[in-house]
Every structure is written in structure tokens, then in C-alpha cells.
Amino acid sequence: MQREFQMQHQVMVMKLHVLIVLLLGVASAANISLPGCRDKCGDVSVPHPFGIGDGCYVEGLNVSCNDSFSPPRAFINPDINTQMQVLEISLVPANVRVLLEDAAYDCYAGNNNTDWSDMVINISATAYLFSDTRNVLTAIGCATVGYIEGQNGDDIYGSGCSSRCKKLDSVASGGLCTRKGCCQTNITTGLDYFYVTLGNLNHTDVWTYSPCSFGMLVEKGWYNFSVNDLPGQDFLNNRVKKTGYPVMLDWVIPNASCPEAKRRPDYPCRSANSVCQNSTRPQGYTCKCAQGYEGNPFMVNGCQDIDECAPKGDNRTCFWECTNLEGGYSCTCPRGTKGNADERHGCHKDDKMDFLKPVIGGGIGIFFLVATCFLAYLGFEKNKLSRTKRKFFEQNGGLLLQQEMINSHNPTTFRIYTREELTKATNNFDKTSIIGRGGQGIVYGGVLEDKRTVAVKKSRIMDESRLKEYTRETLILSQINHKNVVKLLGCCLEVEVPMLVYEFISNRTLFHHLHDVNVKWPMPLDTRLKIAIESAQALAYLHSWASPPILHGDVKSANILLDEQLTAKVSDFGTAKLAPTDETQLATLVQGTCGYLDPEYMQTCQLTDKSDVYSFAVVLLELLTGKRALYFEGSEEERSLVFYFNSAMREGKLFEILDDQVKHEGDAELFQEIAELIDRCLSFKGVERPTMKEVAEVLERLRRLEQSLWSQPNSEEMDCELGETSSFTAADTTGNHTMEGNAIVTIGEGR
Structure with a gap:
């Protein structure tokens, strides 16, 4: 009697659990908007990602509700030419x-x-x-x-x-x-x-x-x-x-693709069983429930499993033995029958079952034999892969790098990653993860197991004769700790061509912000000067304070990354070199980017710190003019930005080549001083160019003077401050640094 009572009690508890699960599922499915947000406007349901009011919608999907109508009416995008009343919103x-x-x-x-x-x-x-x-x-x-x-x-x-x-x-x-x-x-x-x-x-x-x-x-x-x-x-x-x-x-949800959206903290596909789907637009995506689920993919637990086995009359999914699974179902014929269980009359009695029993037994034996051979083959391939990875690791200087790391007295967070770690982080180097391409290789965005977002550079080729030098340079670059230099986090040497792992900078390159026609917002003069100063300070650090000094070798706007606060980060050290210890160390092949290359370097094949100064001057010209270093679609005079600038300086037309925005934000004296600095940096002889440290100091002084010009309310005080004498260091023809070229800055007319 007591045993029967216990069984009845267990059955009641199980039924109660099922009821609770069903109620929770219904409550989750009924919740279509965020907490505290309206889910209806009149007769129109407003499911998330749409929403009424601040914080209730995803970018671009705001809905306004006019309660003065009876019943109230919903509208989308009331700021466009034609206000559109909403009749119905559909997620799928x-x-x-x-x-x-x-x-x-x-x-x-x-x-x-x-x-x-x-x-x-x-x-x-x-x-x-x-x-x-x-x-x-x-x-x-x-x-x-x-x-x-x-x-x-x-x-x-x-x-x-x-x-x-x-x-x-x-x-x-x-x-x-x-x-x-x-x-x-x-x-x-x-x-x-x-x-x-x-x-x-x-x-x-x-x-x-x-x-x-x-x-x-x-x-x-x-x-x-x-x-x-x-x-x-x-x-x-x-x-x-x-x-x-x-x-x-x-x-669609605009201004991003699925790979970009997944890296953001506000990724809207919140349901665990949701997937992201790119739209036909260049930038845009939607979310949907995965196969076997339905509901709102933008809500937590919004996608619920579909019970494919529930009775559906003539539209049933399975007509025979159906088993509902998470995200799917299983439909089979009853024991002793065979056929297609998805059809109403698909299963029929299997008269050959007795005959097939010995065949099935023999098949099982063969299966185990094949499986044993297959497992042996997998073991062989695994050992072969392990040997290959070890070969590449040693060939790419892995042992040398490990020894250098042990002997190094400077603590570093530099890591040697395995190929499996980077393959998983980049989704097997999927093409949708590509965030940049260059002459040295392809850069992929990825997320490591510790949830850090990184940039993985997959180089195209490696000169075996430079392996020892490459290993030493990689370790030295990893020890650079400057706020305006992209941090090198590690490398992978188990592949044919080594891969480098950098910190991820989210706001693309300076080249993109200056020259991409799809960039909607302007860049003020003060922001451009800030970016120039930060980039110059980074290069000055590499030249003057790194031990040993480092020459970048490919300074250009495409190699200056910007974070969300538009802080400059100098990147891409694929052509970087340690400063040569003597003048006999020449490059066998001139590397860099046309439009930025130092003409003296092209003649002598000797990379110096003044080569970076020349290339930085071209970047500074881009910031002032908004023009590309090389523009083949323009007139013959405008194709080379350096040639265009030199012509403007000779003809006294500097103001005409400035960007339309910045020319109205600064005065003529400021632009003249910057132009004179650029002119010195572009000198054909490297010995006549200033150092990056001097360039950074001049730009910082000019920015402070420009800011004080706007902040000082008393014109006499501004005349006094801007009238002070300032000096910058120039190099004489012997290569010795002297203090000369005093510059006086005064307030221009018309400010």
C-alpha cells in the first residue's frame, strides 16, 4: 500500500514539473519587448528589436506612438520625407x-x-x-x-x-x-x-x-x-x-555585418538558439531562430524548441514513431517494418528481416574492422601532423625565440600560440573574419579562449635567411609598451609562414577616415593635429627610446589605427628593422609603399630613421589636404601629393590645397609653420630632415598655440602668448644637431 502511494506521489511531482516548464515557456514566448518598454501601440504589436522610447530598440528600429489618435497609431522614421504609419511588424x-x-x-x-x-x-x-x-x-x-x-x-x-x-x-x-x-x-x-x-x-x-x-x-x-x-x-x-x-x-539592423556585430557587447541576437544572417546590403544583418526553433531571436530564451511530434492533422511532420528532440525530431518505422516514416503509408512489414540477420551480423564485423583501420590511420596522420608542426616550429626559429625569451631580463606577456588556438579564434580563418589586407599579408579578427579580441596577421612569405634576425626582432617588438603603438601579444610558429597576434583596434585606419567616401562625419583640425602628434610620438619612441632603436619602414595612413576615442596606434611592423649597427647593412630589396617612400632610401637601399620622417611627412600632408598620397584618377599635377605640395609651396598657393574643413579652422600662420615643417621633412637629403622627436615637439607646440588662440578671451593676451619665440632643432649638412630656425607666431587677420 505504501509502495503504491509513493508511486502516485512521484507521478504527481513529474506532472507538476512538466506544467512548470510549459508555463515558463509560454511566459518567455509572450514577452516580446524589453522590460519597462511598451509592446503595443494601438492594434500594432511592437516586438524587440523594434521599440518605443529610449533604450527600447536596436539602432535604426525606433517606433513612435501617437496616442492622440483613437486607437493610437504607430509610425517609423518620422524624420524621413514621408512619415509612414505602421500596420504590422514581422520578425520572420x-x-x-x-x-x-x-x-x-x-x-x-x-x-x-x-x-x-x-x-x-x-x-x-x-x-x-x-x-x-x-x-x-x-x-x-x-x-x-x-x-x-x-x-x-x-x-x-x-x-x-x-x-x-x-x-x-x-x-x-x-x-x-x-x-x-x-x-x-x-x-x-x-x-x-x-x-x-x-x-x-x-x-x-x-x-x-x-x-x-x-x-x-x-x-x-x-x-x-x-x-x-x-x-x-x-x-x-x-x-x-x-x-x-x-x-x-x-x-535590417544597419551599419554592421554579422562578424562585426558578434564582437560587440550589444550584439542583439540574444537567444541561445538564434543565428545571425547577413543582408543583401553591404552593411546590415538580421537575427533568426535556428532550424527547429521559433520565436523572437532578439529576446533571451526567445527561441523555443518546436515540437514536431505534436498532432497537426494531415500536416503532421511524422506519421509513425516520432521522438521530439532539441532543435529537431526523429521519425522511424515501428520494429519489424521498414520504409519512409515521413509518409502516411511509408512503413510496411519487413519480410526479409530473418534473412538479413546474418548479413547484418557480418556487416557489423566488417564495420568494426574498418573502424579499427580508420582509427589506426587517424593515429598515423596525427603523428604526421605533429611532426610537421614541429618541423615548422624549428624552421621558423621557435627554439631560438624560446631561448631569447628565457635569456631576456625584461618581463613580457608575449606568448607563443598553437595553430589550433588561432584557427579556433578566427573560425578556421574564415574570409568573413578578414579585417585588413596588405602587401605583407592578411589580417583576421578573432576571439581567444580568454575572450580577448585580437588581430591575427597571416604573412605571405618569409625569407629563411632572416629567421634568426626575425626571431630577435619579434621579441624586441613584443617588449614595446607605448600607448600609441599597437601591442604585439604573441606569434604562432607551427605553420609554414609565421603568424603574429596583435591587440585589436576597433575603429579602422586613418586612411579609412580620411579617404573612404562612406565615412559620414568630418574630422576637425584639432583632432587631426592630435592624431599627427600621437603618431609622431610613437615613431620618436621607436627611434630614440627603444633599445635597440627600431625603424618602422612603412609609415603610411593605412598603418595608423584609431580606437573609439580616435587615439592613434602605429601598426604593421612587417617591414620594420632594428637600427643598423654600421653603414654596411644595406637592404637587398627596397620595401614600402609608393607615394611614401624616401627617395634617398630608394637610391642607397639603406633604411634610416630619416626614412620614417619622410613617410610621416606624407601622412601629415594627407591630414591637412584630405588627399591621397597617390591619386591616379586626378590631373597629372595632382597624382603625387608630394609633387602637388612642392608646386603649391613654390607658387604660394598653399591655402588652395588644404582640406575645405581645416582651412576654415586654423589661421594662415599655423598652416605656414606646418608646411615649413613638412618641407624640411621632405628634403631629398636625410641629414637635412629633423628627427621624429623634433617633429613631435613642433607639432605639439603648434597645437597648444592653436588651442590657446581659441581659449584666450583677451586679444592682447593672445598676441603676447603667440608672439613668444619658439625654436625647433634642425640638422646641419654634417649631420650634427643645432638649435636654429627660430619661428615667431602671431595672430592672423580675420580670425
């Missing part, structure tokens, strides 16, 4: 149904005059696109041409259709558009701007029964043609402007 597929209340029209107004209006909508600055699968261009009227022209990124798109009818009784009473009184055509993919216009086929005789033509982009299947729409008197006012018509928009 990623669509928003909106209501438009305007259309293109062309109506006969008498005396051979027409009243007309085109329809223009621009959503290029939003997270939305016009759906090419859910919308059609619709034109209504006799002797009518409907034309749509739009923009897909930089591509211009156009399409249209025509409609004819000689008399009303020749037109169908209603229904589909058949080019008699009405026509429709599809639109292109990725459309974010369009205008609709109308034309007449020069059949003025139709104006007696079809005086108006209409054109609109409308949701596919919404419009049912009616012959009563052809006269046109009431169609525009009573059917379009009064009630409106639906249009479908595709939406």
Missing part, C-alpha cells in the same frame, strides 16, 4: 507593412492642359528597403505608361509598364491587372529610393472616359482592379488619400 520574414496616402497622378484639366504630380519616397538613410518580392508598381488608366526610377546604393534603376483600352466596355469588369485599364510590374532588389511618374500614349480620345492616370508602389495582391476606377474622380481622394494603401518594407 523581416518585414514591416506601412500605410501610404499618396500616389502619382496625371489628369486632363481641359483646354489640352493636365494636372499632374509625381510620387517620390526616399528611405536611403534608414534601416529599411522596399521589398522586391512583396511589392509591385501599379499603373491605372487607358493609354497610360507607368514608370518607376530608383536607386540601389550607387546603381540607378528604371522599369515600367503600359496600359491601353479603346473603350470602357472592352475592359474587364474587375480583378487582375491585364494591361487593359491596369498594368503591374516588379521592382529590383535593394531599392531604397524611388519616384513614380506617368506618361500618356498620345491617345487624347480616351480622356472622355479615362481622364486620369494613377501610379503607385503597392503591396502585391492588395489592389483589385475595378473599371469604376478609370474615370478617376473619386479614386485618388476616396481610395488613396482617405484610406491609404499598404507597402511592404524589408528591414
